[in-house]
Ligand SMILES: *[C@@H]1O[C@H](CO)[C@@H](O)[C@H](O)[C@H]1NC(C)=O
Ligand SMILES: *[C@@H]1O[C@H](CO)[C@@H](O)[C@H](O)[C@H]1NC(C)=O
Ligand SMILES: *[C@@H]1O[C@H](CO)[C@@H](O)[C@H](O)[C@H]1NC(C)=O
Ligand SMILES: *[C@@H]1O[C@H](CO)[C@@H](O)[C@H](O)[C@H]1NC(C)=O
Ligand SMILES: *[C@@H]1O[C@H](CO)[C@@H](O)[C@H](O)[C@H]1NC(C)=O
Ligand SMILES: *[C@@H]1O[C@H](CO)[C@@H](O)[C@H](O)[C@H]1NC(C)=O
Ligand SMILES: *[C@@H]1O[C@H](CO)[C@@H](O)[C@H](O)[C@H]1NC(C)=O
Ligand SMILES: *[C@@H]1O[C@H](CO)[C@@H](O)[C@H](O)[C@H]1NC(C)=O
Ligand SMILES: *[C@@H]1O[C@H](CO)[C@@H](O)[C@H](O)[C@H]1NC(C)=O
Ligand SMILES: *[C@@H]1O[C@H](CO)[C@@H](O)[C@H](O)[C@H]1NC(C)=O
């Protein structure tokens with residue numbers, strides 16, 4: 482019985498040497514049949530091979546990785562073997578064939594690497610062709626994005642942001658770049674972390690002083706894999722925290738006809754019997770706790786957790802006891818600010834002319850017309866004046882700057898409208914008119 486087995490083994494061995502047979506525990510390559518890799522990245526494919534070595538004498542063993550169906554060698558530990566130009570230095574037989582290790586490493590993976598490969602082992606006695614155990618490399622598009630790590634961003638504090646390129650490879654290093662605002666001063670340092678096993682991780686760090694201007698801006702980190710001309714980007718939105726700005730206080734007047742007007746001055750003269758609404762607006766992140774106070778009395782407090790940087794309070798049907806100083810206080814975890822509006826009563830004499838007449842409605846229209854004419858005149862004057870100024874100064878950059886300022890004011894007002902829309906449609910429309 483054992484003689485027959487020995488004979489069978491011998492036959493099998495010779496068949497294997499010719500690459501005819503494979504189905505044996507004693508003759509095989511243990512390697513994944515399919516490996517998926519992203520273009521530009523790398524892979525280390527573990528591989529072991531086995532065969533019956535009864536007849537082997539020890540002599541000059543070498544391993545070779547071939548392209549399926551071709552005589553081209555992509556990697557070998559045999560320095561005398563010619564290696565395919567396209568794969569030289571990128572494909573490496575990192576396993577030791579003497580230890581029956583055929584592990585293969587590939588760097589800077591290209592789309593053209595996507596094919597089948599097989600291993601061959603040779604020494605002075607035997608040539609083992611393992612083409613029946615092919616390894617398929619599947620190359621897909623670069624999908625991984627860099628990882629970004631952002632420290633807490635607080636206005637005026639130095640902040641670090643890190644970016645780590647995908648892949649732990651030892652091939653061509655990716656180039657990491659940022660979309661930093663050119664007006665923002667920052668320091669960039671790119672560095673390499675050596676991992677166990679010889680692979681490298683590529684990182685970049687930027688340091689900058691955050692300001693409220695950067696809040697909600699997007700920061701991008703891009704890793705460019707130049708060997709395959711592919712890049713990958715991750716993006717993060719900056720959340721810069723800052724203390725509340727000085728409050729902007731506006732006063733809205735609802736007259737007897739129900740129409741509204743708006744005052745921005747910090748000192749206002751009131752008329753008895755009229756209803757006023759005062760609105761306090763700050764810029765802060767996170768949103769501030771807002772309080773309207775008169776002396777030591779709290780008139781209104783923002784109702785947290787409602788997120789808003791606006792708080793209004795109403796003075797209904799005012800009387801002389803409503804005169805005084807109204808204070809708006811804003812506080813968040815980074816600081817506080819306050820502003821006030823002084824309310825004084827109009828003397829009865831100066832009030833008298835505007836109170837004469839009978840029909841309130843007609844009066845309102847007259848006043849409105851007068852105001853409109855006044856506004857139109859003032860605007861005309863402004864247009865003429867600014868035209869002259871521009872003509873004489875001829876400084877295009879300054880005009881650009883002031884336009885920018887207006888635009889940003891409009892943006893700020895728009896966000897106020899949105900918040901007010903929920904609160905009081907009326908104020909919203911008045912504010913909108915004011916800006917338009
Ligand atoms: C084969 O070689 C690779 C690369 O040197 C190594 O990482 C792996 O552990 C080896 N495998 C075995 C089974 O020794
Ligand atoms: C290995 O065997 C396959 C199938 O028999 C053959 O096509 C290929 O040429 C052989 N490779 C080498 C290097 O002998
Ligand atoms: C960006 O990086 C972060 C942090 O590592 C990660 O959680 C996130 O998934 C990445 N974004 C994308 C779009 O991949
Ligand atoms: C990385 O990109 C920057 C900006 O494009 C360039 O100035 C720099 O030379 C590049 N570095 C390398 C190593 O390619
Ligand atoms: C940040 O500000 C500090 C002082 O305020 C300054 O010393 C430092 O150079 C600034 N850092 C950067 C990156 O501009
Ligand atoms: C931040 O930016 C996003 C998109 O640009 C916008 O939808 C959002 O309203 C902004 N948030 C703030 C608080 O400005
Ligand atoms: C590299 O990629 C960029 C962007 O995809 C493209 O504009 C450029 O032509 C490419 N360069 C080469 C050499 O293929
Ligand atoms: C990568 O960087 C190189 C050199 O800066 C540039 O020519 C190429 O277009 C970049 N590729 C991509 C895909 O951005
Ligand atoms: C309001 O009046 C007080 C004193 O009456 C004064 O100290 C304060 O500066 C005034 N505030 C405004 C905004 O005019
Ligand atoms: C306003 O107050 C006066 C005096 O207290 C009162 O006579 C009048 O009815 C009030 N008007 C309204 C609309 O509440």
Ligand SMILES: *[C@@H]1O[C@H](CO)[C@@H](O)[C@H](O)[C@H]1NC(C)=O
Nearest residue numbers: 769770771785812813814815
């Ligand atoms: C804002 O108000 C809430 C609720 O009253 C309070 O818990 C929180 O501490 C306040 N925040 C600040 C910064 O004062």
